[in-house]
Amino acid sequence: MLRKSIVSGRFYPEDREQCLAELKECLQKEHLTEKIKSKILGGIVPHAGWVYSGSTAGLVFQAIKQQVSSPLFLIFGAVHVYGVSGPSIWREGSWETPLGNIDVNQAIAEEIIKEGKGLIVENPAPHTKEHSIEVQLPFIKYLFPGAQIVPVMVPPDIRALQAGEIAGQVMAKYAEEAVVIGSTDLTHYGMHYGQLEKGTGSKALDWVKNVNDKMIVDLMISMKSEEIVPEADKSGNACGAGAITATMSAVRVLGAKEGKLLKYTTSHDEIPSMGEATSFVGYAGVVFC
Numbered sequence: 001m002l003r004k005s006i007v008s009g010r011f012y013p014e015d016r017e018q019c020l021a022e023l024k025e026c027l028q029k030e031h032l033t034e035k036i037k038s039k040i041l042g043g044i045v046p047h048a049g050w051v052y053s054g055s056t057a058g059l060v061f062q063a064i065k066q067q068v069s070s071p072l073f074l075i076f077g078a079v080h081v082y083g084v085s086g087p088s089i090w091r092e093g094s095w096e097t098p099l100g101n102i103d104v105n106q107a108i109a110e111e112i113i114k115e116g117k118g119l120i121v122e123n124p125a126p127h128t129k130e131h132s133i134e135v136q137l138p139f140i141k142y143l144f145p146g147a148q149i150v151p152v153m154v155p156p157d158i159r160a161l162q163a164g165e166i167a168g169q170v171m172a173k174y175a176e177e178a179v180v181i182g183s184t185d186l187t188h189y190g191m192h193y194g195q196l197e198k199g200t201g202s203k204a205l206d207w208v209k210n211v212n213d214k215m216i217v218d219l220m221i222s223m224k225s226e227e228i229v230p231e232a233d234k235s236g237n238a239c240g241a242g243a244i245t246a247t248m249s250a251v252r253v254l255g256a257k258e259g260k261l262l263k264y265t266t267s268h269d270e271i272p273s274m275g276e277a278t279s280f281v282g283y284a285g286v287v288f289c
Contacts, residue, residue, distance in 0.1 A: 001093030001124065007131045008098055011049040012138060019098040023142050026054035030263060032063055038289035040064055042180035042251035044220060044244060044259075046283035047078065047132040052267040053185070056285040059262045061139045063287050064179055070146040071179040072105060074171055076164070076247050077133035077153045078184050078240025081126050087163040087246070088123035089113060090151045095134070099141040105148040112150065112170050120163050126153060132183040132240060154242035156229050164225070164249025172254055180254070180288075182247030184240025186213045190279025195236065205268060205277040212237045213264070213282040216244075220286050221259040225249050237282070248288065256288040 008014040013022050043060040046053035064071065091109045094101040112120055127133070133151045140147050152167065154160045171178040187208045189195050198204040216237045219227050225248035232241035248259075261284060268280035 002101070003090060003093065003095045003127060005096045005134055006129065007134060011131060011135050014098055016098045019138055020142070022050055022054070023138055026050055026058040027062060029055040030059045032059065032262070035066055036063055036260065036287065036289065040067055040179065040287045040289055041254045041256045042182070042247050042288045044182045044184060044247060044284060044286040045136055046185050047135040047183045048185055048267065048281060048283065052270050052281070053283045056263045056265055056283045057136065058139060060285045060287055061143050063262060065143045068177055068179065070144055071177045072108070072174055073140060073147055073149045074167055074178065074180045074250065075133050075136060075149055075151050076180070076182045076243040077130060077151065078243050079130065079153050079155050080132065080239065081129045083126040084123070084153050084155055086155065086159055087116070087120040088126060088153045089120055090124050090127045091122045095137055095149065095151070097137045097141045099138055102137055102141055103148050105150055108170060108174070109150050112167050115166050115170055116163070119159060120152065120166060127151060132243070136181060136183060152246070154246045156232060156241035158229065160229065160242040160245035161225060161249050164246030165253055167246070168250030168253030171250065178254065180247050180250045182240065182243040184238050184243050186216065186282030186284060187237045188239065188281050192279040200278045201276050205266065205280070208266065208280070208282055209264070213284070217261060217264060217284050217286070220244065220248065220284070221261055223248060223252065223256065223258060225252065251288040259286045259288050261286055
């Protein structure tokens with residue numbers, strides 16, 4: 001089974017050389033201020049178009065690259081499509097990127113399905129329409145050419161905790177090279193998203209950054225995975241609350257004790273020439289150690 005890319009040419013370049021050029025630009029835009037000494041067991045990355053969120057995602061993958069050369073990536077994706085009644089895994093085959101295909105580790109995917117006992121099921125159909133995992137894959141293919149993946153879409157409900165724990169227990173057998181990634185964007189604010197309670201401009205931008213998004217970022221940093229879905233339900237500050245929760249639950253099994261915020265930004269900050277802040281999205285790059 002080959003999962004064809006669906007947002008290349010829109011969220012990131014479809015052409016190989018153009019994709020490489022934009023990847024390098026994203027990776028060169030931000031640099032780690034200091035090397036993370038604790039073992040990185042996972043991270044949270046955004047999944048918007050690279051022009052908005054690529055440097056934030058790239059910073060997380062750069063941090064992982066400093067520690068491992070060819071990890072096995074368990075990737076929990078957000079759910080923006082219909083047909084996902086529970087945690088859904090793509091079991092076999094490979095995923096297409098402009099830089100070459102990335103293989104799915106079928107043996108581990110099947111082991112997660114087995115241990116999931118009906119909670120985590122094989123369901124490739126919605127993966128063919130969902131972008132939250134795909135947007136990460138060129139980073140992985142470029143920085144970790146031999147890496148394999150296990151892709152799982154996770155709805156934002158209480159089952160995400162158990163799904164992450166089960167997957168984490170399976171991944172613990174491969175802990176030397178196992179990394180768990182969760183994909184989410186944060187607050188979607190403005191007229192395009194039907195949220196204008198704080199008006200527009202600097203006041204709205206400040207509220208999103210320092211109030212609404214800060215609440216969920218603080219939960220990530222303090223490893224309070226049980227509170228992620230309720231917070232996102234209340235405040236609308238994560239489209240991938242299930243992915244965050246599953247990631248935090250899995251890395252906790254692997255031994256993570258804390259989260260570290262590498263970068264927070266918004267689409268408005270990345271493209272300030274857009275003028276007044278009227279519609280924008282928040283992004284965070286976090287690693288778990």
